[in-house]
Amino acid sequence: MGKVPIGTNTTICPMPVTLIGSVVKGRPNFMTVAFISRVCLDPPLVSVGINKRSATREAVLRNQAFSVNFPSVAMMKEADYCGMVSGNNTDKSMLFEVFYGKRPDAPMIQRCPLCIECTVVETHDFRSHTCFIGEITAAHIDESCLAGGRPDPKKINPLLLTMPDNRYWALGENVGSAWSAGKELLKGK
């Protein structure tokens, strides 16, 4: 298959859409972020890339805590809105009913099926974004999104994003099992 170059600003395909919770001007604030992943299994660390001009960056720097909330596809409108307006000049505290875990500075969204609470352990500044490494201190899921005691991705129904086409997607069909699908090749060795 013929390959063509597409420049250096390529994004991960696809990216999970999350709402990063913090406390801005004394109120819960949520910013849409797709630059996020786990970076370490033990301890359980999350990396999140936050625009340096955002109210969220200032709040996370100050409080050393944040939450990661996974909006479902049904919350696309609200999730998109939280990426269009800044907590610097817009109060987003009335958008969602919030709850708190161990920290008073990491508000979580009741309506999001999966919510994670993090304490900052490292901060790395780059030109346009700050990378916060957070340790997961707690996670909460809607009881209705469990199957056999485990999170069921189809019930969570997470929202995904691709760029630069700027489209939102749902999770598709289950196509196989990990640490299993490749066993056939293992036997060939």
Next chain:
Amino acid sequence: MGKVPIGTNTTICPMPVTLIGSVVKGRPNFMTVAFISRVCLDPPLVSVGINKRSATREAVLRNQAFSVNFPSVAMMKEADYCGMVSGNNTDKSMLFEVFYGKRPDAPMIQRCPLCIECTVVETHDFRSHTCFIGEITAAHIDESCLAGGRPDPKKINPLLLTMPDNRYWALGENVGSAWSAGKELLKGK
């Protein structure tokens, strides 16, 4: 909706499956990695969490370069296999036809629809994983996966992973547009 705690080892839902390319013992090697995201827009930075016992970590430390290859759903078997065996004791160089961009130490997979080449700019060690921050130096896509000059996610057909259910997923349907779906809420302000 009632929330229940699910411990601290919660993963991002879902995670993109990638094959990290490096040169191990003089040969192309590929490791399956789902702890990956962009962390900065400018410069274009990628963070990747790599198990410290892997051959890939040693190779990336030594060469300060790696590639990120996105396997399609059709490559599930090979992608899963690359996560089950280590380059420390298995030669994975014959699995894929490779090509090179600017660097001789970041082999890319011809069969993967989307391939990114990175140079390491920062390295952060944690207990079980090392977080490499790489700057994208080039990206290559199958010409057949472009639509209107842009990567078409449905044509790329990326492989996704969820844990701890350890299931692979395809990308689902397009449900809306970013920087657009939330405009309705914007008008209400």
